[in-house]
Amino acid sequence: MTTSPILSVRALEKRYGTFIGCTDVSFDLWPGEVLAIVGESGSGKTTLLNCISGRLDRSSGQVLYRMRDGRFPDLDDLSEAERRFLMRTDWGFVHQNPADGLRMRVSAGANVGERLMAVGERHYGEIRHTATEWLSRVEIAAERIDDQPVAFSGGMRQRLQIARNLVTRPRLIFMDEPTGGLDVSVQARVLDLLRSLVSELDLAVIIVTHDLAVARLLSQRMIVMKSGRVVESGLTDRVLDDPRHPYTQLLVASIPES
Template identity: 90%
Template sequence: MSSQPILSVRNLERRYGAFIGCTDISFDVWPGEVVAIVGESGSGKTTLLNCISGRMERSAGTVCYRMRDGRFPDLGDLSEAERRFLARTDWGFVHQNPADGLRMRVSAGANVGERLMAVGERHYGNIRRTATDWLERVEIAAARIDDQPVAFSGGMRQRLQIARNLVTHPRLIFMDEPTGGLDVSVQARVLDLLRMLVADLGLAVVIVTHDLAVARLLSQRMIVMKSGRIVEQGLTDRVLDDPRHPYTQLLVASIPES
């Protein structure tokens, strides 16, 4: 693992008037590491994810990202064009609802190819070939390359969204409840796929989930949030097997016995 973090969050806060969405948030993400942010609905975890991914303005604090050239600027110091380029190339964002992360009325191949064009690929044959490879990698038949996502099942749409995000070989992926809307059997397939791809590509991932089983399966480190604040963080196995904060203990105790 690299000796320097790829993302560093310090004293982050987001307020909605007098209401605090999240506050006093500090943590690092290292290259190749998966960090899970867990907590009940309203704990501030999605607000935090949106702030660190640049989808929402923060009220205070810094979010620094290590660029490919070694610079480590605060995202707020980047130009709008630089942030858009990062979002299309170096980063990915996997939504809970795949329709939020796909263009539903263009083909599966075009959804994947669009990201390739954002990094300068212009050769139609190369784009189509790479798109085909990625569809097969996420277990979508190559014969479906010209089908639109509206014709796909929920699980297929989520796998297509994953392919669209990973085709540019990003360095950091944000995931917001990526299996939240799927049937249990479909969830298992998508989770297995995510775990395999994250390991193969050495991705850094920040994943928001309310499901502690998802966090255990995918993440090395866990951040537990309650009422907009971090109440506990540490190695995932340690947090789940030996929770120290009463709220974490309550969360762990609520997991049904298998």
């Protein structure tokens, strides 16, 4: 088992003037681990995710990432080219709205193929073959490879976005409410797919969700946020079955009984 974290966040803070987006957040993420960040709207969880993933500049603190060559730099110490390459290859980002993570006017195959080209693939036949394989893995029929995402349902778009992100075999995936905009029946299918792929590829994942059922299904560990601060953290089952903080207790109590 790996004894080193793939990601370390230390005393991270994001301020907008006097308003605190998130503050004093520290945690480690291990290879193959899924960490859920939960909280109600405005709790700071998406701000935190965007700071960690480099989509938003942080005000202070560190975000350290274990590179494939063993280095463990702060992301701010990487060159712009290194950061861009990381985001195109070693990392993935699954958006709540698939249109934010796809090119809607190019084909499904091209959406997947673009990521392969970013890691140096140039053989058209091989790119198309790999894209077809990945469409199949996310339950999109091979004959849809030349169709544009605008012709797809919401669930198909989300599955295509997942394929686009995972085709380069990244080591770390960020997910922002990946099932938030989907119908309940479609949500279940996408979650089942995510769970099997995360396990199969041994991915490290940080998932932001307000849905505690999603957190329980996908994550081993959980961080609970309120007003930009971490109020509770621990193993997902422990936090949900025996919440210690009054805010977590409130969140858990508000889950409708099935």
